[in-house]
Amino acid sequence: IQVVRRFEAMRQRCCFLEQDRQRAQEQLARVEAERAALEVKLKHARNQVEVEMKRRHRAEAELEKQERKLQLVFESLMREPWGSEVLSREQRSVLSALAGRRLGETLVLLCRSSVVDESCQSLLSHSDISYDRTEDDVVRG
Secondary structure, three states, X not given: OHXXXXXXXXXXXXXXXXXXXXXXXXXXXXXXXXXXXXXXXXXXXXXHHXXXXXXXXXXXXXXXXXXXXXXXXXXXXXXXXXHHHHOOHHHHHHHHHHHHOOHHHHXXXXXXXXXXXXXXXXXXXXXXXXXXXXXXXXXXX
């Protein structure tokens, strides 16, 4: 009778452990599915960051190109003999200030209408933004 009782106790314990294993297996499956979904989101976010960085590079290159063009126009206006007749004293002083500075910075100083800096210059440049994939390797490992 004692042996039968011990077998029954062992059988009940095995049933309990099997149920516990099934719960753990289901929880593992849910967590793995969530992890996979988060990995997909991370991949999309990385791709979006990369696309935005490329757009920013192109925009910055275009800005520099336009600034160079404006600089050439301003320098040309300043050299022209008729420029002093056509331009007012204020316009000449603005042009001379522009000739000595980077155009974007000067235009921001001249056109700023509020305390907020609207110069399109980000506090973080694209070179400050980085993401390290080594953390992902540690998590996966």
